Amino acid sequence: MKLYDYPGSQNAWKVRQLCAHLGIEYDTEWLSIFEGESHTDAFFERNPAGAVPVLELDDGRCIAESNAILTYLAEGSDYLPTDLYERAKVSQWLFFETDYVQSTIATLRHWNLTGKNERNQGQLDKRRAGACGVLGYLDRYLTRNRFLANDRYSIADIAVYAYTHLAHEADLDMQPHDALNRWIDRIGTIVGDQVPVRYYAEDPYSGRDL
Numbered sequence: 001m002k003l004y005d006y007p008g009s010q011n012a013w014k015v016r017q018l019c020a021h022l023g024i025e026y027d028t029e030w031l032s033i034f035e036g037e038s039h040t041d042a043f044f045e046r047n048p049a050g051a052v053p054v055l056e057l058d059d060g061r062c063i064a065e066s067n068a069i070l071t072y073l074a075e076g077s078d079y080l081p082t083d084l085y086e087r088a089k090v091s092q093w094l095f096f097e098t099d100y101v102q103s104t105i106a107t108l109r110h111w112n113l114t115g116k117n118e119r120n121q122g123q124l125d126k127r128r129a130g131a132c133g134v135l136g137y138l139d140r141y142l143t144r145n146r147f148l149a150n151d152r153y154s155i156a157d158i159a160v161y162a163y164t165h166l167a168h169e170a171d172l173d174m175q176p177h178d179a180l181n182r183w184i185d186r187i188g189t190i191v192g193d194q195v196p197v198r199y200y201a202e203d204p205y206s207g208r209d210l
């Protein structure tokens with residue numbers, strides 16, 4: 001298998017992390033996304049949305065969308081239940097992450113760490129309000145739940161943790177969110193330091209627009 005990846009991508013980090021848990025070996029092809037390497041004709045064949053991560057199977061078939069890749073790789077493992085209702089609860093949080101977390105926390109962090117706040121000034125207030133809402137929803141839920149789905153660690157936790165534990169890097173205030181912070185610590189302990197977060201700063205092109 002091959003993972004098309006970009007070092008600073010936390011969406012790709014989710015996949016790297018699950019592979020580390022499962023001991024899955026794979027090749028990596030690093031793409032320079034800010035130089036347009038994910039917007040070539042060949043790459044649009046792999047992902048119509050022109051983004052990483054993309055997992056290429058040994059027979060050449062490809063899966064895009066980080067949370068779809070997690071679901072594929074986690075099949076048959078402890079990280080994805082077999083019971084239909086329990087699976088749906090995992091999916092619920094995967095869709096929540098794609099919809100609510102990526103468009104707020106992840107986007108704000110990207111702009112903040114790559115010097116793009118000013119050029120996106122018109123969107124900042126709305127996205128920040130959205131991010132505060134997301135952090136509040138998670139905090140409220142996690143006051144009564146140790147993990148996101150089915151009271152046990154799963155790919156739902158990996159997916160939501162990927163950007164949420166870095167929300168402070170989007171200049172979002174994490175102080176009021178005790179339950180969320182406890183969950184971040186809990187997941188951080190499980191995740192460990194096998195798969196470090198990598199930063200846009202190592203990419204000289206990350207100041208460009210995507």
Ligand SMILES: N[C@@H](CCC(=O)N[C@@H](CS)C(=O)NCC(=O)O)C(=O)O
Binds near residue numbers: 009033053064065
């Ligand atoms: N919803 C997608 C988002 C993927 C995404 O935004 N990937 C970024 C890196 S984190 C990317 O490759 N952007 C390049 C582009 O959109 O041109 C997922 O979960 O995989």
